[in-house]
Amino acid sequence: MNKSFTDREKGILERLKKEGSASIQELAEALSVSTMTIHRDLNRLEKMGHVRKRHGSAALADTEPxxxxxxxxxxxxxxxxxxxxxxxxxxxxxxxxxxxxxxxxxxxxxxxxxxxxxxxxxxxxxxxxxxxxxxxxxxxxxxxxxxxxxxxxxxxxxxxxxxxxxxxxxxxxxxxxxxx
Incomplete structure (x- = not known):
């Protein structure tokens, strides 16, 4: 698996760093892509240990309050x-x-x-x-x-x-x- 981030994945991580968490719909709208594309990106980022997916949203993996x-x-x-x-x-x-x-x-x-x-x-x-x-x-x-x-x-x-x-x-x- 390629360990470098795509521009879209960088955009997801930047938004999560800024806001703490975001819904999949918000990420899709902010990045002008489909929710399925966001799901695929989040799955990859989750496998790499960078994000935590929740029902309908995501947060940075190390941001447990x-x-x-x-x-x-x-x-x-x-x-x-x-x-x-x-x-x-x-x-x-x-x-x-x-x-x-x-x-x-x-x-x-x-x-x-x-x-x-x-x-x-x-x-x-x-x-x-x-x-x-x-x-x-x-x-x-x-x-x-x-x-x-x-x-x-x-x-x-x-x-x-x-x-x-x-x-x-x-x-x-x-x-x-x-x-x-």
Whole structure:
């Protein structure tokens, strides 16, 4: 495989360095090529270890946010990936959780919460935990049990639910699910 970059691949890398991440559609429009061309370029760049592809987007491989590299405040697992949950306290302290299960437990035990964020399970971007759609009791175990997954879109959560079961819930309902 040729290790040198094409002009288009250089353009992709420059945009990702500048913006952190970009959707495949944005890259296709910026470089005036088809989305399939971008997919092929991203596959090559991913094989070379330069980018990380996500559903519909890409980011530089070494740009995992610092905030998700700390251990879970509840169970000690790694907080890297599509399941991370972050509780920001009014004091400025930040508590990281490996998944929505631990994040919601942390939420119930913390005082002075300013804001909570969670990762959209499908797209890998941060969303407000208060506005997220939670999928409880599904057949997919990805971290702590019982698994609770978070989504930014109700429609996508419904589609995921049709394949893996479970119940859609608000944050309050998901907390009640955990607490019994």
């Amino acid at each position: 610092e905030l998700v590299k700390n251990p879970c405040a509840m169970c000690g697992k790694s907080t890297v990936g599509r399941k991370v949950f972050i509780v920001h306290l009014a004091s400025g302290e930040q508590k990281n959780a490996c998944c929505a299960h631990c994040g919601l437990m942390l939420q119930t035990q913390s005082r002075g919460i300013w804001q909570s964020m969670t990762m959209d399970f499908l797209h890998g971007h941060m969303i407000s935990a208060n506005q997220a759609i939670y999928l409880t009791g599904c057949d997919l175990n990805v971290c702590c049990v019982p698994t609770i997954l978070t989504f930014g879109s109700r429609l996508e959560a419904l589609r995921f639910q049709s394949g893996f079961g479970g119940k859609l819930a608000s944050m309050e309902e998901a907390i009640q699910f955990l607490l019994g």
